[in-house]
Amino acid sequence: MSVPGEPPGQWEGVSRPLPELPEDVDDVFPDGAGATITPYRDGPLIVRGEFRLLDQDGGEIDPGRRTIALCRCGKSGLKPFCDGSHKRSGFSAPSTPSRPRPAQIVREGLGEA
Ligand code: FES
Numbered sequence: 482m483s484v485p486g487e488p489p490g491q492w493e494g495v496s497r498p499l500p501e502l503p504e505d506v507d508d509v510f511p512d513g514a515g516a517t518i519t520p521y522r523d524g525p526l527i528v529r530g531e532f533r534l535l536d537q538d539g540g541e542i543d544p545g546r547r548t549i550a551l552c553r554c555g556k557s558g559l560k561p562f563c564d565g566s567h568k569r570s571g572f573s574a575p576s577t578p579s580r581p582r583p584a585q586i587v588r589e590g591l592g593e594a
Contacts, residue, residue: 515530515531516528516529516530516531516532517529517530519576520553520574520575520576520577521550521576522574522575522576523567523572523573523574524550524553524554524563524567524568524572525550525551525552525553525554525563525567526550526551526552526553527548527549527550527551528544528548528549528550528551529547529548530547532544534549534561542561549562550562550563551563552564552566552567553567553574554566554567554570554572554574556569556570556572
């Protein structure tokens with residue numbers, strides 16, 4: 482699969498090429514334990530480290546690699562993985578929360594209210 486403006490072959494595989502990553506990210510969990518999830522500005526959720534990816538029935542989804550990009554724009558043709566469609570769709574989102582989450586909303590989201 483090729484994407485206009487992108488080098489040929491760059492979009493092959495489960496996940497599309499990752500955005501430029503911080504160099505020190507592998508130092509977060511030097512022993513390989515744990516994972517980080519990073520919302521990239523105007524892009525996917527980058528998941529790095531030791532993690533399991535499950536569907537809502539508990540079935541294992543093979544991520545195919547240790548670092549993956551999960552779609553958060555809703556436009557990917559490879560959900561739950563990012564396929565780069567966020568760029569074409571003009572998806573826009575900050576990397577950090579645009580406002581604090583009130584405790585009540587968090588509790589309701591967890592089914593605790
Ligand atoms: S975030 Fe990349 S396709 Fe949705």
